[in-house]
Amino acid sequence: MSKFLSDLVIRECQSDENLWQLDDDLNYLSDLLKDPLSSSSISGIVHIPAGLYTDLASVPRVPFIYESWGNRAHRAAVLHDYLYRNDSTPVVSYSMANAVFREAMEATGAGWKIRWPMWTGVFLGGWTSYHKKNVAWHPGDDPPVCGNLIKIEA
DSSP states (O other): OOEESSOEEEEEETTOTTOEEEOSOEEEEOSTTOOTTOOOTTTTEEEEOTTOEEOOSOOOOOHHHHHHHTTOOHHHHHHHHHHTSTTOSSOOOHHHHHHHHHHHHHHTTOOHHHHHHHHHHHHHHGGGTTTSSOTTOOSSSSOOOEEEEEEEOO
């Protein structure tokens, strides 16, 4: 059964209100990423290291759209941002990263009215971001100051 194995702990970056930094490691167990030929008990676990910068879910700030799908699926969005990095572990295809995003939303209880439109959005528009950054990416030469610790329990 797919599930997050840890809480999401992030800090809002003060120099950019749409950017967050992962404060603690985030771990997710994915049924889609399990290797059926492996006997390993940890197969399918994605480990997202603290320090990752994310914009969470990139939902357009159009009133109806943002009211419907904005500020939702934070844990799944961080996982998705990580899987879009060119050096994530595991490195996955564009389609698989989007499928794991949908899987993670379902694992956290998001209904189909949230999952499918958000999946459609990343399927149609995510190609502009896929494999453009690495895990160690941070904006500018110096990381922004990030404060305001927020914890979202698994």
